[in-house]
Amino acid sequence: MSAMIRPMLGEAWLAMGANRLRTGLTMLGMVIGVGAVVIMLAIGQGAQYAVQQTISTMGSNLFIVLAGSFTTAGVRSGAAGGPTLTVDDAAAIAELDGVANVAPTHQGSRQLVYGAQNWSTQVIGTTPEYLDARAWNITNGAAFGDSDVRSATRVALIGKTVAENLFADDDPVGKTLRIQQNPFIVIGVLGGKGQNLDGRDQDDTVIIPLSTAQRKVFGTPFLGAVRMIMVQADSAEAMPRVMEATTALLRQRHRLRDGMPDDFFMRNLSAAAESEAATTRTMSILLGAIASISLLVGGIGIMNIMLVSVTERTREIGIRMAIGARQKDILSQFLLEAVMISFAGCLLGLLLGLAIALGINFFTGMVVVISGTAALLAFAVAASVGIFFGWYPAQKAARLDPIEALRYQ
Amino acid sequence: MTVAMNAANNEPVIRVVGLGKSYATAAGLFPALRGVDLSIAPGEYLAIMGPSGSGKSTFMNLLGCLDTPTVGDYFLSGRNVAQMDKDALAVLRNRTLGFVFQGFNLLPRMSLQDNVALPLVYAGMDKATRRARARQLLDRVGLGKYAESLPNRISGGQQQRVAIARALVNAPRLILADEPTGNLDSHTSEEIMRLFGELNADGITIVLVTHEPDIAAHAKRQVRFLDGEIVSDHLTAVLP
Numbered sequence: 253m254s255a256m257i258r259p260m261l262g263e264a265w266l267a268m269g270a271n272r273l274r275t276g277l278t279m280l281g282m283v284i285g286v287g288a289v290v291i292m293l294a295i296g297q298g299a300q301y302a303v304q305q306t307i308s309t310m311g312s313n314l315f316i317v318l319a320g321s322f323t324t325a326g327v328r329s330g331a332a333g334g335p336t337l338t339v340d341d342a343a344a345i346a347e348l349d350g351v352a353n354v355a356p357t358h359q360g361s362r363q364l365v366y367g368a369q370n371w372s373t374q375v376i377g378t379t380p381e382y383l384d385a386r387a388w389n390i391t392n393g394a395a396f397g398d399s400d401v402r403s404a405t406r407v408a409l410i411g412k413t414v415a416e417n418l419f420a421d422d423d424p425v426g427k428t429l430r431i432q433q434n435p436f437i438v439i440g441v442l443g444g445k446g447q448n449l450d451g452r453d454q455d456d457t458v459i460i461p462l463s464t465a466q467r468k469v470f471g472t473p474f475l476g477a478v479r480m481i482m483v484q485a486d487s488a489e490a491m492p493r494v495m496e497a498t499t500a501l502l503r504q505r506h507r508l509r510d511g512m513p514d515d516f517f518m519r520n521l522s523a524a525a526e527s528e529a530a531t532t533r534t535m536s537i538l539l540g541a542i543a544s545i546s547l548l549v550g551g552i553g554i555m556n557i558m559l560v561s562v563t564e565r566t567r568e569i570g571i572r573m574a575i576g577a578r579q580k581d582i583l584s585q586f587l588l589e590a591v592m593i594s595f596a597g598c599l600l601g602l603l604l605g606l607a608i609a610l611g612i613n614f615f616t617g618m619v620v621v622i623s624g625t626a627a628l629l630a631f632a633v634a635a636s637v638g639i640f641f642g643w644y645p646a647q648k649a650a651r652l653d654p655i656e657a658l659r660y661q
Numbered sequence: 662m663t664v665a666m667n668a669a670n671n672e673p674v675i676r677v678v679g680l681g682k683s684y685a686t687a688a689g690l691f692p693a694l695r696g697v698d699l700s701i702a703p704g705e706y707l708a709i710m711g712p713s714g715s716g717k718s719t720f721m722n723l724l725g726c727l728d729t730p731t732v733g734d735y736f737l738s739g740r741n742v743a744q745m746d747k748d749a750l751a752v753l754r755n756r757t758l759g760f761v762f763q764g765f766n767l768l769p770r771m772s773l774q775d776n777v778a779l780p781l782v783y784a785g786m787d788k789a790t791r792r793a794r795a796r797q798l799l800d801r802v803g804l805g806k807y808a809e810s811l812p813n814r815i816s817g818g819q820q821q822r823v824a825i826a827r828a829l830v831n832a833p834r835l836i837l838a839d840e841p842t843g844n845l846d847s848h849t850s851e852e853i854m855r856l857f858g859e860l861n862a863d864g865i866t867i868v869l870v871t872h873e874p875d876i877a878a879h880a881k882r883q884v885r886f887l888d889g890e891i892v893s894d895h896l897t898a899v900l901p
Contacts, residue, residue: 259782266770571766574727575827576755576783578748654727658766 264589267561268596275593278557281550282597282637283604286630288543290605293629295612296536297621303529309445309454311386313352313485313522315495317345317502319478320515335477336515339462341505342481348497350490355382356478358465364458366418366429373414374457375431377465378482383409385484393425393440396461404463408436411455412444434468436460491522547633550597551641558590558645569649570657583650590642591635598634602627672739674835674866675701675724680733680743682719693719695889696733701868703834706861708877708897709870711886718839720886721870725760725837726750738834755783759828761838761869765820767812767827773799774808777827784831798826802856818849825856829865836860838869842876854879 268275319337342356357378364371376382379401383390396407408429415424424438445454466472485494495518506515562569569582606622613620682694694716701707711717722728723735726742729750735743742753754760767776778795786794799805802822804815812820821841828836838857842850858879861867871877878897885893 258788270770567766568768571768572779572783573751574725574754574760574762574766575780576751576831578751578783580748581751581783655722658727658762 260585260588261592263585264592267565267589268592274557278553278593279597279600281546281553282594282634283550283601285543285547285550285637286598286601286634287605287608288539288546289630289633290602290626291609291612292536292539292543293626294605294609294620294622295618296532296539297623297626298613298619299532299535300529301621302619303532305446306448306528307522307526309387310448310521311388311484313488313491314385315483315485315491315498315518315520315522317341317481317483317498318517318519319480320517335472335474336506337478337481337502338476339478340476341502342478344501344505345481345483345498348494348501350486350494350497351483352486353381353385353482353484355379355385355482356462357382357480357482358462358470358472358478359480360470362431362469364414364418364429364431366427369418369420371414371417373411375465375469376457376459377462377469378459379462382459382482385482388445389443390440391443392423393438395440401461401463404461404467406434406436406464406468407439407460409440409442409459410438411442411457413453413456414458415441431458431460432469488522491520495520547637551594551637554590554593554638555641555645557593558586558642559648561589562586562645562649565649566652566657566660569652570654570660573652573654574658579650582652583646586646586649587639587642590646591638594634594638594642595631598630602630605630672703673700673736674703674705674738675699675868676736677723678734678736680720680723680730680735682716682723682728683731693889694723694730697889697891699884699891699894701866703866704861704864706857706867706879706881707869708880708883709868709886710872710874710877710883712872714888715886716889717870717886719889721837721839721868724868725758725839726753727760751783755780756831757833758835758837759825759831759833761821761824761828761836761841763840763843765812765817765824765844767820767823769812772809772811773804773815773823776812776823777830780827780830794830795826798830799823801829802826816849818845818852821845821849821853822856825853825860829860834864835866835868838867840870840872842871842873850876 317337319335337356339356342354345351346354355378357376359374359376361372362375364373380395380397383395390409393409395409396405400407408431410418410424410429418424418429419427424441427438428435429438430436442455442457442459448454460469462478466475483494483498485491499514499518502516503514508515572582609620609622612618677697677699680694680697681692683690683692685691697720709717709720719728723730726737729745730743733743734741737753737757742750745753767773768779771779774792774795777798778791781791781794796805796808799808802825804819804822804826807815807819812823815823825836836857841857842853845853854876857867857869867880869876869880877883880897882894882896884891
């Protein structure tokens with residue numbers, strides 16, 4: 253059999269070359285189909301990758317508990333306006349099963365001053381666990397510890413954007429900046445995280461100990477009250493359980509009877525990222541549907557042209573049979589031809605798809621991921637389309653009666 | 662050894678018993694062949710004659726394993742092939758006999774050498790063997806220098822010689838020829854018949870169909886068909 257494959261490949265090549273325009277047009281269907289598959293995978297995987305990147309910079313399996321609103325003289329404060337959450341609530345949540353990190357935080361926008369420079373940014377007062385929950389590293393200097401939170405020291409960790417804007421080329425570590433007239437010593441610079449899902453710059457921030465923030469920067473009517481508690485669960489699976497347990501715990505601690513509304517809000521941060529991922533998956537499925545339809549149409553084109561080819565070459569088939577070709581010899585000859593057309597179309601489609609995907613990346617800056625899986629998938633598809641749509645014409649050729657075929661003019 | 666060979670030689674190359682073939686037509690079943698009995702010994706040179714519709718072509722297709730009979734038995738070198746399946750018949754066409762057609766039937770896109778070598782492809786031979794065998798047979802029919810040409814570059818008589826080379830490539834002991842000179846002028850026909858004579862002298866059994874008496878005269882035995890039956894079977898008279 254292996255001795256036969258080589259001459260058969262040569263013959264299939266000759267047959268394809270005998271009518272170049274027709275072969276080329278037949279291949280076009282496959283080229284478009286496979287090209288679409290490649291582009292779909294490159295963009296789909298690229299989007300997935302971008303979303304995963306964002307999720308991993310934000311921190312995974314996170315949810316936040318916001319203090320409830322309060323109403324004074326008909327004016328409602330909005331979420332986190334009331335003093336319903338405390339540092340003790342945070343400590344209690346930390347005791348729950350499945351909780352990895354808990355960070356009570358208080359944040360707001362403030363003006364920073366260093367020398368002649370000033371810059372308005374988001375100030376976050378929190379505990380060291382916040383950095384763990386958000387998987388945030390320090391590139392220069394060191395983080396503050398629990399003792400800094402206990403004694404409300406005036407130390408600050410600054411984000412990359414802040415460092416660039418206030419300190420330019422200077423090394424910020426050890427320098428003193430002012431937040432609301434209070435001097436803070438910069439003890440570290442945070443690693444870059446880039447944009448979050450909303451497009452906000454996560455590096456435009458300053459992190460200081462929670463106690464310092466409450467006493468010196470924001471001020472609070474009730475010492476120990478926090479606006480927000482960030483909670484990280486052990487795993488994605490543990491998230492719903494931990495959120496439920498947190499609700500129950502806080503209702504119990506706040507002495508809320510059945511029927512009374514919660515005096516806090518909970519938001520799942522990972523859910524937003526996951527819905528983004530789901531959107532890109534939907535887009536991939538849509539592109540995949542288009543790609544499979546064009547592959548189907550391409551396959552039908554191959555089948556059509558192979559049927560024409562079998563009719564045109566009836567006499568040739570008769571001659572081959574007369575000199576000893578068995579049914580499987582004729583079958584494999586025509587099948588091989590169909591697979592070769594499909595394969596050549598696939599190869600061109602692959603190159604075209606890659607070129608377009610790279611072009612998209614170059615001109616729009618959209619993330620594309622080109623994987624070996626895509627190439628492998630495309631070739632598997634080409635082989636199966638060739639065999640599937642080549643089978644019927646090849647079978648028709650193999651079943652011809654030698655005498656009838658020889659008489660065909 | 663000698664005894665065994667004699668025994669084999671005594672066995673007919675072809676023996677048909679009560680061979681019949683009917684075709685379904687609009688007017689009902691038409692019997693093209695009505696129970697033919699014939700035996701052909703190794704080394705014979707036989708011409709089948711008869712007018713159109715006498716059943717000689719149907720008979721030839723059955724002998725060439727291109728078709729299967731409706732009734733009767735066909736023993737090819739002692740094996741009954743009458744009810745063999747299509748693939749088994751293909752193997753017989755490939756190895757046991759060579760078929761020469763009126764219209765040459767070379768594949769137009771292939772060089773003469775590849776045309777001659779094609780049966781060897783189906784026999785599963787490697788490339789070097791195929792090339793050597795094809796060259797040898799093209800030389801045998803005097804066309805070695807055209808090995809790389811396409812069939813349309815040479816004359817009809819030359820194409821028929823290539824077709825004969827192709828029929829011989831698997832070294833069969835039997836050549837079947839259906840009107841091999843039907844498309845050729847008389848001079849070229851003589852050349853082809855001389856080639857058949859040489860092959861027969863080498864011990865190859867030859868059966869050919871023709872309607873021309875002077876072509877049939879080259880054979881040693883002549884069988885005449887009429888209305889699907891054999892009406893005469895005699896040795897060719899040696900001219901005084």
